[in-house]
Amino acid sequence: MLATALSASIVGVDGVPVRVEVDVAFGLPGLTIVGLAGSAVLEARERVRAALRNSGFEVPSRRITINLAPADLPKEGTGHDLAMAAGVLVASDQLDASRLARTALIGELALDGSLRPVPGVMALVSAAQAAGACDAIVPVENAAEGAVVQGIRVRGARALRQVTRHLAGLEQLIVEGTPRRDAEAPPDDAPDLASVVGHAVGRRTLEIAVAGRHNLAFTGPPGVGKTLLARSAAALLPLLDEREAAEVSRIHSVAGLSQPRASVSLRRPFRAPHHTISMQALVGGGPRIRPGEASLAHRGALFLDETLQFRADALDALRGPIDSGAVTIARVNGVLALPARFMLLAAFNPCPCGWFAVDGHECTCEDGMRRRYQARLSGPMRDRLDMIVFLAPISSFRRTGPPEDSSAVFARVVIAAERQAERQGSANADIPPGLLDDRTGFSAAVRAQLDTRARQLGLSMRRLHRAARVSRTIADLAGSTLVQAEHLDEALLHRPKEMRA
Ligand SMILES: [Zn+2]
Numbered sequence: 001m002l003a004t005a006l007s008a009s010i011v012g013v014d015g016v017p018v019r020v021e022v023d024v025a026f027g028l029p030g031l032t033i034v035g036l037a038g039s040a041v042l043e044a045r046e047r048v049r050a051a052l053r054n055s056g057f058e059v060p061s062r063r064i065t066i067n068l069a070p071a072d073l074p075k076e077g078t079g080h081d082l083a084m085a086a087g088v089l090v091a092s093d094q095l096d097a098s099r100l101a102r103t104a105l106i107g108e109l110a111l112d113g114s115l116r117p118v119p120g121v122m123a124l125v126s127a128a129q130a131a132g133a134c135d136a137i138v139p140v141e142n143a144a145e146g147a148v149v150q151g152i153r154v155r156g157a158r159a160l161r162q163v164t165r166h167l168a169g170l171e172q173l174i175v176e177g178t179p180r181r182d183a184e185a186p187p188d189d190a191p192d193l194a195s196v197v198g199h200a201v202g203r204r205t206l207e208i209a210v211a212g213r214h215n216l217a218f219t220g221p222p223g224v225g226k227t228l229l230a231r232s233a234a235a236l237l238p239l240l241d242e243r244e245a246a247e248v249s250r251i252h253s254v255a256g257l258s259q260p261r262a263s264v265s266l267r268r269p270f271r272a273p274h275h276t277i278s279m280q281a282l283v284g285g286g287p288r289i290r291p292g293e294a295s296l297a298h299r300g301a302l303f304l305d306e307t308l309q310f311r312a313d314a315l316d317a318l319r320g321p322i323d324s325g326a327v328t329i330a331r332v333n334g335v336l337a338l339p340a341r342f343m344l345l346a347a348f349n350p351c352p353c354g355w356f357a358v359d360g361h362e363c364t365c366e367d368g369m370r371r372r373y374q375a376r377l378s379g380p381m382r383d384r385l386d387m388i389v390f391l392a393p394i395s396s397f398r399r400t401g402p403p404e405d406s407s408a409v410f411a412r413v414v415i416a417a418e419r420q421a422e423r424q425g426s427a428n429a430d431i432p433p434g435l436l437d438d439r440t441g442f443s444a445a446v447r448a449q450l451d452t453r454a455r456q457l458g459l460s461m462r463r464l465h466r467a468a469r470v471s472r473t474i475a476d477l478a479g480s481t482l483v484q485a486e487h488l489d490e491a492l493l494h495r496p497k498e499m500r501a
Contacts, residue, residue, distance in 0.1 A: 010120045014250075018073070022067075035069060041080060048109060050112075060092040122145055143155065154175065187234050196225060198394040210236045214387065216343075273293045294342060319380055322384045343429065350390075386466045388497070428476070471487040475487045
């Protein structure tokens with residue numbers, strides 16, 4: 001007899017529905033899985049057999065064939081176990097098929113028949129919903145995460161036996177409630193700007209960068225506060241909208257990151273990988289394609305502390321996502337794009353000793369060494385930064401009152417972000433060059449000024465567009481519909497310049 005159960009698989013960061021077809025026929029006893037199964041799926045054979053036996057079912061001593069369709073889809077992971085086990089039970093008349101039709105079954109089986117959580121449940125349940133399922137049964141640990149998906153009932157189960165009792169109508173698995181939203185609290189590990197003394201320009205440029213999602217680098221001697229300032233961005237980023245939040249949560253779920261409180265957070269991600277990270281971990285990929293830090297920072301910030309210590313190939317690999325908002329990975333059967341639209345925050349010393357061009361200090365580096373160090377921030381990478389700001393040591397503690405705290409800056413950032421969304425439906429950093437005209441507040445006069453300044457300063461087109469976008473954000477923070485000359489001047493002041501090697 002033939003049985004069909006619905007499951008789902010992850011491709012990149014998306015879920016794809018998978019039909020699990022089970023055929024039990026006369027013939028030499030055995031269990032075969034077909035349909036381009038990865039090694040984990042083949043191991044499922046042993047898990048499914050043991051789980052069935054240890055749950056008190058009979059493993060039919062006939063020829064069992066399991067086909068995972070569509071066949072041309074590479075399937076990875078262990079989430080098909082539950083659907084395979086249920087399919088075997090239906091195909092061998094140990095379970096009634098009626099309830100299987102519109103219920104997706106997702107989860108890994110342990111040998112004793114208990115269910116184990118799997119990564120990417122949000123994407124998997126979404127795929128099941130899109131495929132027409134009304135119900136999804138997932139491991140109980142994943143239930144809250146799955147319940148984020150609208151339009152499908154998600155039920156958590158602990159063991160195969162519980163699932164079969166539910167499918168047979170002997171007990172009801174509880175429908176998980178929609179998780180409550182509690183996203184507004186600032187992230188715990190973000191330093192507050194109230195603890196940053198001085199650095200007026202650093203604070204100002206950080207506010208501009210965060211408000212318009214521009215790429216910003218801080219340079220300066222060790223201990224000057226580059227890291228503290230950059231890290232405080234985590235609490236300054238404007239909130240995500242609902243659609244973006246669902247997208248971000250899905251990516252994090254696929255990466256197997258725990259979902260604290262299982263709610264969809266409206267806070268933008270802030271990722272700060274260590275400089276020893278491999279290229280693959282930074283941009284994603286590998287035999288089993290996993291989102292890298294660039295994708296985990298999607299719609300948020302990617303902070304590279306000690307930027308020039310990162311591997312050159314890793315830094316180079318960021319150029320694609322900075323330009324296109326996605327990481328593209330070539331595969332045997334086509335190209336896969338992982339979303340990776342982040343703002344880049346960089347921080348680095350000006351030279352190996354750290355004191356080059358700092359007033360009152362002497363750089364002890366050899367010229368060649370310093371040049372090689374600075375060359376690590378290659379031209380193309382420097383070209384993709386919007387602002388580079390030198391943070392000088394604070395010489396005096398001349399205070400004009402306590403520093404402003406993060407909540408005050410956040411409030412201004414939120415207003416500026418709303419202006420951008422209303423005007424062009426995207427952050428200023430993402431305005432296409434063709435839209436930098438009257439529609440985004442660039443009058444003919446200001447455009448002429450922009451051209452003149454670009455000629456005087458010898459700016460490339462790319463650099464010119466970046467400066468224009470930054471000036472748009474400065475105008476938004478000032479509450480100005482039109483971009484003015486003063487906004488342009490401030491943006492150009494912080495443009496990346498060649499370092500004085
Ligand atoms: Zn030095």
